[in-house]
Amino acid sequence: MRGGLLLALGLAGCAAPPNGGGGGxxxxxxxxxxxxxxxxxxxxxxxxxxxxxxxxxxxxxxxxARRFRATAGTAEEVIALRPDLVVASSFTPPxxxxxxxxxxxxxxxxxxPVTIAASQAQVTELAAxxxxxxxxxxxxxxxxxxxxxxxVQTPIPALLWISGNLVSGEGNLLDEMMRRAGFAxxxxxxxxxxxGTLSAEQVIAHPPRVMLVPDGAERSAAVRARAxxxxxxxxxxxxxxxxxxxxxxxxxxxQRLREIRRQAAS
Numbered sequence: 001m002r003g004g005l006l007l008a009l010g011l012a013g014c015a016a017p018p019n020g021g022g023g024g025x026x027x028x029x030x031x032x033x034x035x036x037x038x039x040x041x042x043x044x045x046x047x048x049x050x051x052x053x054x055x056x057x058x059x060x061x062x063x064x065a066r067r068f069r070a071t072a073g074t075a076e077e078v079i080a081l082r083p084d085l086v087v088a089s090s091f092t093p094p095x096x097x098x099x100x101x102x103x104x105x106x107x108x109x110x111x112x113p114v115t116i117a118a119s120q121a122q123v124t125e126l127a128a129x130x131x132x133x134x135x136x137x138x139x140x141x142x143x144x145x146x147x148x149x150x151x152v153q154t155p156i157p158a159l160l161w162i163s164g165n166l167v168s169g170e171g172n173l174l175d176e177m178m179r180r181a182g183f184a185x186x187x188x189x190x191x192x193x194x195x196g197t198l199s200a201e202q203v204i205a206h207p208p209r210v211m212l213v214p215d216g217a218e219r220s221a222a223v224r225a226r227a228x229x230x231x232x233x234x235x236x237x238x239x240x241x242x243x244x245x246x247x248x249x250x251x252x253x254x255q256r257l258r259e260i261r262r263q264a265a266s
Contacts, residue, residue: 025130026083028073028092029110031245034059035123036087037068038139038248039132046083047071055216056163059245075099085129114172116147116180119246139248146254153182156264158210160185162243164220165197173246174253181257183210200224207231210264212238236260 024046027033033048037060050072051057052065071077075096078086086100090111100107108129113119120140127136158178160168168174168185169192175185186208190198200223203211207228213221215237225235238260242253 023082023084025085025087026071026078026081027087028071028078029087029089030057030059031112031247032087032110032126033065034245034249035126035139035247036130037064039127039135040130042067044130046081047078049073056240057244059241059249061241079103079105087126087129113246114176116143116173116176116246116250119143119173119250123247142248143250146251147177147180153261153265155179155182155184156210156261157186157189157208158183158212158260158264159187159198159203159208160212160238160243161214161221162195163214163240164218165199166195167192167198168243169193169196173250174243177250177253177257181254182261183257200227204228204231207233209233210260211235212260214238214240214243216240234264236263 024044025036025040026047027036027045028049030049030051033052036045036048045068047069048065048071050070052060053062053070055062058065071081073088079099084106086105086107088096088107088109090109092109097107097109108126110122110126113122120143123136123139123143124133127133127139160174160178162168167187169187170185171193172195175187178185187196187198189206190196190202192198200220203224204227209232211224211228211233213235221235228235238256242249242256
């Protein structure tokens with residue numbers, strides 16, 4: 001998927017970011033960024049969220065994200081770019097929304113989907129807003145294929161660590177993806193919903209079979225790995241950029257989850 005994305009960006013001639021100051025799409029929503037770069041040509045994107053250019057927050061390969069102008073998302077900065085469309089988060093403060101409205105900007109506010117179906121609906125909504133329904137349908141077809149290919153398997157208890165002592169709990173998008181890939185989200189054992197923190201002691205008392213940990217060296221992950229090694233808990237890498245968003249990220253996340261599931265079953 002990444003190779004095709006890089007090729008598309010190269011062919012579209014995105015060597016230099018748009019200068020801004022008239023037209024284009026400005027996104028202050030990092031999850032919208034991940035969808036936009038596959039839905040529209042780079043030249044239509046006036047700016048993306050600064051979070052997409054940060055290692056711990058991006059859902060886009062950093063070398064791709066850094067080809068675009070980034071915005072901190074302040075109303076003044078966005079309005080100065082005079083975009084045709086602003087794609088923002090549903091958590092955007094009322095004062096910022098009012099500023100966009102006074103400036104006459106066309107806006108689309110996207111929430112954080114907690115299911116695969118809701119994420120697909122969001123893809124369609126954004127694709128309609130940018131006039132790319134055909135590409136949106138193709139993206140959703142790839143998501144559907146990735147999920148459908150997972151199949152039904154005996155669940156293996158697993159914990160997905162986001163960073164530090166923070167885990168992905170029940171009732172969110174990652175939880176559904178884990179279940180579809182053949183895992184039982186062990187966060188339920190500890191009563192964690194959506195996201196929550198866990199101590200090493202809690203995990204040692206009731207260990208899962210598999211722990212999915214972010215890429216990069218984290219002291220907390222190393223400590224847990226040593227503490228749980230004698231209990232037969234397998235610790236495997238799950239890239240940090242796959243935990244932030246849905247949309248096209250689901251495809252790569254499901255591929256990685258299925259790969260880990262096969263390894264865990266062997």
